[in-house]
Amino acid sequence: MVEKAAAPLRADAERSVRAILEAAERVLAVDPGASMEQIAVAAGVARTTIHRRFANRQALIEALATSAARQLAQAVDDGRPDTAPPLVAMHRITANVLQVKGAWTFALSQGDDPDSEAAALQLDIARRCVAVLARAQADGLIDEKADLDWVRRVYYALIGESLHGGDDSDTDPDTLAARIIDTLLHGAGPRA
Amino acid sequence: MVEKAAAPLRADAERSVRAILEAAERVLAVDPGASMEQIAVAAGVARTTIHRRFANRQALIEALATSAARQLAQAVDDGRPDTAPPLVAMHRITANVLQVKGAWTFALSQGDDPDSEAAALQLDIARRCVAVLARAQADGLIDEKADLDWVRRVYYALIGESLHGGDDSDTDPDTLAARIIDTLLHGAGPRA
DNA sequence: CGAAGATGCAACAGCTCTGATGCAGTTACC
DNA sequence: GGTAACTGCATCAGAGCTGTTGCATCTTCG
Numbered sequence: 001m002v003e004k005a006a007a008p009l010r011a012d013a014e015r016s017v018r019a020i021l022e023a024a025e026r027v028l029a030v031d032p033g034a035s036m037e038q039i040a041v042a043a044g045v046a047r048t049t050i051h052r053r054f055a056n057r058q059a060l061i062e063a064l065a066t067s068a069a070r071q072l073a074q075a076v077d078d079g080r081p082d083t084a085p086p087l088v089a090m091h092r093i094t095a096n097v098l099q100v101k102g103a104w105t106f107a108l109s110q111g112d113d114p115d116s117e118a119a120a121l122q123l124d125i126a127r128r129c130v131a132v133l134a135r136a137q138a139d140g141l142i143d144e145k146a147d148l149d150w151v152r153r154v155y156y157a158l159i160g161e162s163l164h165g166g167d168d169s170d171t172d173p174d175t176l177a178a179r180i181i182d183t184l185l186h187g188a189g190p191r192a
Numbered sequence: 193m194v195e196k197a198a199a200p201l202r203a204d205a206e207r208s209v210r211a212i213l214e215a216a217e218r219v220l221a222v223d224p225g226a227s228m229e230q231i232a233v234a235a236g237v238a239r240t241t242i243h244r245r246f247a248n249r250q251a252l253i254e255a256l257a258t259s260a261a262r263q264l265a266q267a268v269d270d271g272r273p274d275t276a277p278p279l280v281a282m283h284r285i286t287a288n289v290l291q292v293k294g295a296w297t298f299a300l301s302q303g304d305d306p307d308s309e310a311a312a313l314q315l316d317i318a319r320r321c322v323a324v325l326a327r328a329q330a331d332g333l334i335d336e337k338a339d340l341d342w343v344r345r346v347y348y349a350l351i352g353e354s355l356h357g358g359d360d361s362d363t364d365p366d367t368l369a370a371r372i373i374d375t376l377l378h379g380a381g382p383r384a
Numbered sequence: 385c386g387a388a389g390a391t392g393c394a395a396c397a398g399c400t401c402t403g404a405t406g407c408a409g410t411t412a413c414c
Numbered sequence: 415g416g417t418a419a420c421t422g423c424a425t426c427a428g429a430g431c432t433g434t435t436g437c438a439t440c441t442t443c444g
Contacts, residue, residue, distance in 0.1 A: 048403090181327050183346055188376055228432075240392075241390080244391085
């Protein structure tokens, strides 16, 4: 209801919505059970304002997930997954995704409702991800016998792990992306 | 207070505690914000009984995390990480850990309080994990230049991903463990 | 068997969160 | 500049969860 944008929001209202979504991400990432009040304070907004824009807590979270998924899809697109050479695409996409996922940890950790827009986006992203991997496979970068869906899952896991970032002094997306792809393709074993 | 076992619990009481912990895992895995009442029902116990054994919700969760961490440590020990050949140890440990982590998803996903017993156990487990990797490295299974802490994190991530189990028709721990170790050591790239 | 321990049940007070409403003041937009 | 939208604030009722207590009953264990 809220997202359908049947009636275009006024400029200040749109600003509020953005502030609320960003605050929700910040607050819920720390405490997933945080109250609407806490989110409101973090957003510099009255609690009632949140309720005016989002009927439920769930509606808010759904909007949050959708917003983040859209940005994630954009991050993938920006890497030119269909045209750039596979290795280049993978590197760029990884670096982009790392930034988005880092900024929307909570939003992207929500198990999306199967028939939500967020879920559809995630599915499409996975599809394009596998497509890139298939191109890499065609180029001989990935073993021809490899199960691409498993490779994709490993790829996701490596990204997730990189974000937890232990005592990584190195948080440069490009550096992290390089390590992810290197690990994905070669593992930890000895180099030839 | 509850865990110190200063006063050994009566047999029926201990049974209750186990039932509560197992129910808590089951219920909280589905809904981390579930109420004590829901847990009590799932445990076949009155809510007041839970409060008699665990002062807080937090105390319950802490006990849950500690219990699971102990089982995890046991799973590692059972793989003879210090004596068995590295590859054998890794495989056995992985298979064992998969089972424990699968059964205690929620408990082991809690970010443990830094000075809790659970945290100490997790730290010890990580230490022993790196030790096994170091032995594998000495055997030439892992590149000599590899950052073992990163390798350990990748290993953890692969285990976690394997548990999410997409449409894996194959849920046999040994099969999954084999894939994990293969991926960890060789990645997805073409084989020699 | 008997005492100590454990449990279920019912009831209670206290707290927090939710969602809604009315109103007065401000802000954006035509 | 005026209207419509937006917001903050105060307030409200309702709901749910928590943690505790008292008491009667059942179970364990010596």
